[in-house]
Amino acid sequence: MEAPINLTAVFMLCLIVLALGIFGMTMSSRIQILRRLAAEDRFEDAGERLKRLLRFGLGQKRLVDPEEFKPGLAHVLIFAAFMVLALRTITLFGMAFGGWDFHLPLLGANSATGRVYLLLKDLVVFGALIGVGYFLYLRLVVKPERMTYSGEAIFILAMIAGLMITEILFDSAHIYRFEDGQTSWYTPAGAVGLALYRALGISPETAWVVGRVAWWTHLVQVLVFLNFLPLGKHFHVITGLPNVYFQRLEPQYRPSKMDLENSETFGVQKADELTWKMALDVFSCTECGRCQTHCPTYVTGKPLAHKALNMAIKQHLLEQVDVLAKGPEHREELPDLVPTVIEPETIWACTTCGWCETACPVFIENLPRIVEMRRHQVLVQSEFPQEATRVFRGMETQGNPWGLGASSRADWAEGHDVPTVDENPEFEYLWFVGCAGAYDERQKKVSQALARVLNAAGVNYAILGKKETCTGDSARRMGNEYLFQILAQQNIETFKEYNVKKIFTQCPHCFNALKNEYPQFGGNYEVLHHTQLIETLLKDKRIQLDEAFQELVTYHDACYLGRHNQEYEAPRKALQSVPGLQLVEMGRNRRQSFCCGAGGGRMWMEETIGTRINQNRVQEAVATGAKTIAANCPFCITMLRDGLNELGVEGVEVKDVAEIVAASIKLPVVRDEPRQAAEEA
Ligand code: SF4
Ligand code: SF4
Numbered sequence: 001m002e003a004p005i006n007l008t009a010v011f012m013l014c015l016i017v018l019a020l021g022i023f024g025m026t027m028s029s030r031i032q033i034l035r036r037l038a039a040e041d042r043f044e045d046a047g048e049r050l051k052r053l054l055r056f057g058l059g060q061k062r063l064v065d066p067e068e069f070k071p072g073l074a075h076v077l078i079f080a081a082f083m084v085l086a087l088r089t090i091t092l093f094g095m096a097f098g099g100w101d102f103h104l105p106l107l108g109a110n111s112a113t114g115r116v117y118l119l120l121k122d123l124v125v126f127g128a129l130i131g132v133g134y135f136l137y138l139r140l141v142v143k144p145e146r147m148t149y150s151g152e153a154i155f156i157l158a159m160i161a162g163l164m165i166t167e168i169l170f171d172s173a174h175i176y177r178f179e180d181g182q183t184s185w186y187t188p189a190g191a192v193g194l195a196l197y198r199a200l201g202i203s204p205e206t207a208w209v210v211g212r213v214a215w216w217t218h219l220v221q222v223l224v225f226l227n228f229l230p231l232g233k234h235f236h237v238i239t240g241l242p243n244v245y246f247q248r249l250e251p252q253y254r255p256s257k258m259d260l261e262n263s264e265t266f267g268v269q270k271a272d273e274l275t276w277k278m279a280l281d282v283f284s285c286t287e288c289g290r291c292q293t294h295c296p297t298y299v300t301g302k303p304l305a306h307k308a309l310n311m312a313i314k315q316h317l318l319e320q321v322d323v324l325a326k327g328p329e330h331r332e333e334l335p336d337l338v339p340t341v342i343e344p345e346t347i348w349a350c351t352t353c354g355w356c357e358t359a360c361p362v363f364i365e366n367l368p369r370i371v372e373m374r375r376h377q378v379l380v381q382s383e384f385p386q387e388a389t390r391v392f393r394g395m396e397t398q399g400n401p402w403g404l405g406a407s408s409r410a411d412w413a414e415g416h417d418v419p420t421v422d423e424n425p426e427f428e429y430l431w432f433v434g435c436a437g438a439y440d441e442r443q444k445k446v447s448q449a450l451a452r453v454l455n456a457a458g459v460n461y462a463i464l465g466k467k468e469t470c471t472g473d474s475a476r477r478m479g480n481e482y483l484f485q486i487l488a489q490q491n492i493e494t495f496k497e498y499n500v501k502k503i504f505t506q507c508p509h510c511f512n513a514l515k516n517e518y519p520q521f522g523g524n525y526e527v528l529h530h531t532q533l534i535e536t537l538l539k540d541k542r543i544q545l546d547e548a549f550q551e552l553v554t555y556h557d558a559c560y561l562g563r564h565n566q567e568y569e570a571p572r573k574a575l576q577s578v579p580g581l582q583l584v585e586m587g588r589n590r591r592q593s594f595c596c597g598a599g600g601g602r603m604w605m606e607e608t609i610g611t612r613i614n615q616n617r618v619q620e621a622v623a624t625g626a627k628t629i630a631a632n633c634p635f636c637i638t639m640l641r642d643g644l645n646e647l648g649v650e651g652v653e654v655k656d657v658a659e660i661v662a663a664s665i666k667l668p669v670v671r672d673e674p675r676q677a678a679e680e681a
Contacts, residue, residue, distance in 0.1 A: 008096050009096050012093070012096035012097070013096075015219075016223070019224075019226060019227060023226050026227065027230060030230055032325055033318075034280065036272060036325065037278070037279050037324075038275045038276070039275065039276070040275035045249060048249060049245050049249070052244065052247060053244055053245045056361075058083075060076045060079060060361075062360075063075050063076060063361045064076060068290060070134065071134070071138060071288075072361075074131040074138075075361075076131075077124075077130055078160060080124050081125060081128035082237070083124075084120055087104060088121050089219075089222055091107065092215065095215070096219075100178065101178070109186070115184075118186045119185070119187075119188070122171075125164045129161060132157050135153075139154065139157075144289075145289075146290060146292050150233070152232045156225075159228075166214040166221065167218060168189045169193055169214035170212075170214040170218060171189060172193025172197060173193070173197070173208050173214070174208075174211055175187060175190045175193075175194060176204045176207045177205070177208040181194055181204065235284070236283075236285065236362060239280055239284040240286070242280065243280050243363060243364070244363055247363035248363075248365060251564075252354075253354065254517055254520070255367075255371050256368070258485075260481065260482055265376075266375055266376055266379040266380050267371075267372045267375025267376030267380070267479065268337060268373050268375070269336055270331060270335070271316060271317055272328065272331050273372075273376075274313070274317075275368075277365075278313075278368065279313075281364040282310045283314060285311065285314070287307055289307055291305075291306035291355070291360050292305055292307060294588055294592055294593075294594055295353075296351055296353060296355075296595040297349040297610075297613075299594075300597075300610040300613050300616055301610025302609050303343055303609065304345075304350055312342060316337070337373060338377060342373070344377070347370055347377070348374070348385055348605065350370045350600050351597055351613070352371075352477050352599050352600030353599050353600070354367070355559075374478060377479060378479035379480070384479065385606070388478055388604060391474065395483055395487065396483060396486075399435075400438070401604060402439055407466055409433075409439070409466050410438070410466055411438075412433075412439075412448065413447070413448075413451070413465070416451045417451065418451045419462045419463070420462055420465040421463070421464055421467070422465075423462065424461075424462040425498070427462035429461040429502045429503065430461070430462060430463070430495070430498070430500045431454070431463045431505075431506075432463075432468065432505045433447055433468060434470075434506060436507060436634030436635070437506050437634060438468070442637060442641070443637070445659070446506060447506065449656065449658045449662035450530055450656075453658055456666075457542040459537070464494060464498075467494050468494070469487055469490050470487050471487065471491065472484035472485075472486075472488055473512065473513040475601075476513070477599070478604075488521050489521060492523040501525060502526045502528070503528070504528040504529065504530055505528075506530045506658065507634050507635075508529060508558040508560035508565070508632065509560050509599070509633070511527060511528075511565070512564055512565060515565070529561055529567060530657075531561070531570050531574055531632045531657050531658075534661055535570040535577075538577045539573075543661070544665070544666040545578055545665060547664040548580035550580040551581060551626075551627050552582045552624070553575060553582065553626055554585065554586055554621050554629055555571060555572055555575060555585070555589070555657075556596065556630065558596075558633035558636050559595050560633070562591070563593070571630070575630055575661075578661060584624045594613075594616065594620065595613060596635065596636040596643075597614045597639050598639045599635065603639075612646065614640060614643035615647055618640055618644055619647070622649055627652055628653050628654075628655055628660070629652065630654075630657055637655075637656060640654045
C-alpha cells in the first residue's frame with residue numbers, strides 16, 4: 001500500500017503544532033479569566049455530578065424536550081457524530097505519519113470491533129448531515145423568534161457539513177483505490193461515495209486524487225474549527241460538558257448566605273466578583289434562545305433576555321482579561337457591571353420565575369448573578385426602584401411589606417375558630433399565614449376558607465398570630481439580604497420557642513423560604529404548601545366534598561411551587577376531587593407555566609416597560625373558556641385579578657384552590673381530638 005511521503009508528515013506536523021499553539025494561547029486567556037474570578041465550591045458529590053453528566057451531557061436529555069423535539073434531535077445527531085468521529089479524526093491524522101492503512105487498535109476493518117465502529121461512523125455521518133440540513137432549514141427558512149440570525153452559526157453548520165462530506169469522499173476513494181471498490185455492510189457511506197464516483201465516470205486513480213484533497217481539506221478544517229470554537233458561541237462545544245458537570249445540585253436556586261458581619265463587599269459590583277462558575281456559564285451559552293420562549297420579561301418586551309445578558313457579560317470578561325490578570329490591586333480599573341455593562345432596568349426586570357434555568361440545555365444559571373448584582377445595588381449603592389423603599393421600611397418596622405400594624409396581624413381570624421399557638425400549644429402543624437394572608441383583604445378570604453377546610457378535616461394546627469413576621473422572601477430576592485436575615489432569625493427564634501416541627505403555608509414564596517432557605521440559618525422543618533396538605537386530607541378522606549362546583553376551571557402554576565419546587569400535581573389533584581369541576585389546561589402549564597409577573601420582588605414594583613405580564617397570562621387563561629382561574633399564591637391571585645380588571649374581562653373569577661375546596665365541603669365540621677383536648681385543657 002502506498003505510504004504518504006515524509007513531506008506530508010512534516011507538513012502535517014507543522015500544521016498541528018501551529019494550530020495547537022494558537023488554540024493554546026486562546027484557551028489560556030479564557031482559563032486566566034476563570035482563575036482570576038471569585039471561588040465557588042462546585043466539587044462536592046462527584047458521583048451525582050457524573051450521573052448528571054451522563055444523563056444531560058452525553059445523554060442530551062434536556063435537548064430533546066418535547067417542546068423542542070426536532071431541534072433537540074438534530075442537535076443529538078450532530079453531537080453523536082462529534083463523539084464518534086473523535087476517534088476517526090485521530091485515525092485520519094495518524095495516516096499522515098503511519099500510511100493510508102493506519103488505524104487505531106481494534107478499529108481496523110480486520111476486527112469485529114473495527115467493523116462495528118466503521119458502521120457506526122458512517123451512520124453518524126449521515127445523521128450529522130440530516131441534523132445540519134434541519135438546522136439550516138430552521139435558521140434560513142423557518143426563522144423561529146428565539147434563534148436570532150447568526151452568520152457564525154451558518155458558517156459552523158457549513159463547516160460541519162464539509163467535515164462529513166470530505167469524510168465520505170475520502171473514505172469511498174480509499175475503498176475504490178485500495179479495496180477494489182468492494183463495499184461491505186459496515187461501509188454504507190463509502191458505498192454512497194463510490195456510487196457517486198462511478199456515476200460521474202471517475203476512475204479509481206482520479207478518485208484517489210479527489211480523496212486525498214478531501215483528506216487534507218478535512219484535517220485542515222478540523223484544525224480551523226478547533227481554533228474557531230473559543231472565539232464565538234461555539235465555545236460551548238468545549239465548555240458545555242464541564243458546565244453540565246458543575247451544575248447546581250439542588251433543584252431550586254437558593255441565594256448564598258452572606259456573612260454580613262465579616263464581609264467587606266456585598267454582592268457583585270465588578271467582574272472580579274463574579275464566580276468562575278458564572279464565567280463558565282456565559283462561556284457555555286449556545287445562544288439557542290430556549291431561555292426566552294416563556295420568559296415573562298422577554299416575552300413582554302422588558303430589557304432582559306438571559307441570552308443577551310450572557311453575551312454582554314462574556315464580552316466584558318474578554319475585554320477585561322488584562323485587567324483581571326493584573327490582580328486584585330488593579331480592580332479599581334474594572335468598570336462597575338451596573339450600569340456600565342448591564343442596565344439597572346435589566347437586573348430589576350427579572351421575576352426570578354426560574355423558566356430560563358429549567359429551559360437551558362447546558363444548565364446556565366441566571367438567578368445567582370441577578371440577585372448578587374441586586375445585593376450590591378441595594379446594600380452598597382442604595383440604588384433600587386423607589387417603590388422598594390416603602391416595602392423595606394414596612395418589613396423592618398411592622399414585619400409586613402405594607403407597613404400595617406403588627407398588632408393587627410391576626411385580626412382576620414376573629415370568629416373563624418382559628419387557634420393561636422398559645423391557645424393550642426400541642427399543635428401538630430404551625431400554619432404560617434404570611435403577610436398577604438393576614439393583611440390583604442382578598443387574601444383574608446382565602447385564609448378564612450382554608451380555616452374552614454382545616455377545621456372540617458380536624459387538623460391540629462395553630463397560628464403564631466401577632467408573633468409571626470414576614471419570611472423576608474421578597475426582601476431577599478430584591479437584594480436586601482440584611483433585612484431577610486433579620487426576619488428569618490426572628491421567625492426561627494419564635495419557632496424554637498414553640499417547638500415547631502411541621503409548618504404549612506398558603507403562599508409558595510413563604511413555602512420556598514421556610515423549606516429551602518431557613519435551613520441555611522439552622523431552621524429545619526417539614527414544610528408543606530396548603531395545596532399539598534389539602535390533597536393529603538382529601539386522599540385520606542378526612543374531608544368529604546359534596547357540593548358540586550359545575551364549572552370549567554383552569555389552573556395557574558405558581559413559579560415558586562411549580563418550577564422552583566416541582567409541585568405540579570397536588571393542586572391539580574385537589575381540584576379534580578371537587579365534584580363537577582372540569583379542569584382545562586392552558587398551553588403553558590407545569591414546567592412551561594408563564595409567571596404572573598410578581599415574583600422576585602416585582603410584586604412591589606411598577607411595571608412601566610413593555611406590555612403587562614399579568615395581562616399576557618390572563619389572556620391565555622380566558623382563551624381556555626374557563627370561568628374560574630384557580631391559583632394558590634397571594635401574589636398570583638392579585639396579579640391575575642388585576643389583569644382581568646385591566647382588560648375589562650367580566651364573568652371570570654380568580655380563586656384559591658382552598659376556596660374552591662371549601663365551597664364544596666360537606667358539613668358538619670369534624671374536630672380533631674388532640675386539638676379539642678388541648679383547647680379544653
Ligand atoms: S442561556 Fe441556555 S437556553 Fe439561553 S441561549 Fe444560552 S444556552 Fe440557550
Ligand atoms: S428567571 Fe424568569 S423572568 Fe428572570 S430571566 Fe429567567 S425566565 Fe426571565
